[in-house]
């Protein structure tokens with residue numbers, strides 16, 4: 149055990165902000181001119197004394213030598229209606245205090261620290277107004293600390309590694325963290341609560357990673373720019389919210405909506421945005437049947453595209469992604485991507501013709517821009533490339549930034565640096581202008597900006613099924629709901645039915661592949677396998693994918709533990725139907741699901757689950773489909789095999 153340096157002097161000047169339910173308190177502390185915060189829940193310390201402030205290039209640090217000028221406190225309670233997502237209505241309920249601070253002479257710089265305390269979260273941000281001789285600043289370091297008991301267990305992925313966020317989660321203790329880790333960083337503290345440190349509304353600033361300082365205190369480590377600084381800011385500037393989600397159980401953490409509440413409502417009309425389910429000219433490339441590059445086995449030909457459109461119609465899926473349609477994939481595409489074209493199709497692909505065919509069949513095409521991180525090359529073409537899709541009636545684009553670094557202004561920059569953040573934002577805003585929705589792969593992590601920009605329907609931003617074939621264990625998708633998915637939906641590329649494929653062997657049972665449509669929310673949800681696999685081999689299981697919605701009225705976590713299992717129920721936004729999904733790690737589990745959350749009435753249940761002898765390794769195709777009538781007084785007894793899962797559709801009978 150590590151001794152926790154949770155020092156707090158009784159005489160330190162303190163102001164407290166209490167959550168509306170009275171359980172969580174954040175204390176603002178001013179001690180010898182330096183600002184700090186600390187927090188408790190049910191009178192137990194959850195965050196010890198933690199320093200706040202900045203180091204600024206060429207200036208004195210900001211955060212010490214301060215006096216409190218005045219405070220302003222408010223209470224806010226508002227129901228927010230979301231256009232799409234896991235919940236239709238979320239409650240934005242908090243108490244807030246703004247602390248107006250000024251330095252003592254001679255410098256006299258001023259800024260505000262704004263703290264909000266929700267029933268299930270603490271958030272704060274720095275707001276720096278312009279002032280004489282202080283109008284444009286360069287941040288050398290943000291000093292924000294999160295002083296959490298170092299003996300706490302955390303679930304981490306490393307930061308500043310070549311595959312960005314695409315890593316397996318590791319369970320460890322805080323004091324064992326080395327290097328930097330990404331947020332959301334989910335933590336189980338010895339006092340019994342679950343916390344997740346993250347940020348909200350990340351604009352024009354480097355994203356926050358976390359690192360341990362010498363006292364084993366977690367400290368923000370803002371992603372640097374190639375010039376070694378953290379961010380160049382024009383004042384006024386407000387930092388992203390530093391967010392600490394707080395929960396009594398692992399499952400209740402998974403529906404924490406504070407991040408969305410901390411973002412602005414949309415500033416323009418987005419009534420045109422619609423969530424989408426799609427198939428794609430995609431997995432055929434991963435299993436080696438087709439190629440991205442032109443040649444004998446080229447995937448994105450006009451003929452294949454039309455065949456896939458016909459298949460989408462038969463399968464009842466609205467969207468079709470086409471990757472590898474443009475110039476730039478020849479040879480080693482990861483190396484050569486610097487000259488990719490986003491307007492020139494390969495000779496065997498006629499975009500206008502395919503777009504016409506799609507429109508005639510009422511299929512939405514999902515365009516594709518693989519930038520390989522060459523942002524300079526992409527930004528040169530951005531306007532024309534988005535126009536090209538828009539005039540061809542294409543309203544969805546999947547973008548990609550494969551590669552360990554971005555190339556911006558001729559320099560290698562991190563994807564999650566200030567310049568990376570600004571690039572992603574530019575694409576979201578331009579797409580909004582053209583009425584295009586985005587699914588960003590190799591993205592900047594989610595910080596809830598889809599509340600303001602609902603055309604940002606999904607992201608990847610974690611290890612997805614493309615890593616199957618050896619690099620994903622059954623526990624991975626049992627970590628995601630408690631970690632990565634706290635930052636928003638994910639395009640995990642669900643629904644691979646060809647599990648025993650010799651090139652890409654999948655480490656799940658088949659029932660679990662449909663469970664993902666419930667356990668991993670995505671505003672753009674991909675049924676990723678080839679259509680002939682769905683039609684010829686498992687049409688009866690595909691039925692679930694055809695029916696499952698991409699927009700939900702509400703979400704109700706049922707049971708789970710981090711990295712072990714997760715069971716969640718969601719009600720459809722457009723009907724009275726409910727869906728339940730569950731996934732487990734390598735351990736088989738039997739779960740009794742009480743249906744008392746249903747409304748009254750009779751539901752026709754379709755239950756897709758693992759058979760008793762199913763196993764992700766030896767018998768991945770062992771499944772049962774059971775149909776019966778149930779109501780709110782019933783309970784369902786469900787078995788999940790090792791590496792397995794289940795999916796249930798509960799269709800309300802009239």
Ligand code: NOJ
Nearest residue numbers: 471518548550589590608
């Ligand atoms: C990585 C993306 O995650 C994947 O979906 C895409 O097919 C490849 N890059 C190629 O763009």
Ligand code: CA
Nearest residue numbers: 314589590608
């Ligand atoms: Ca990826």
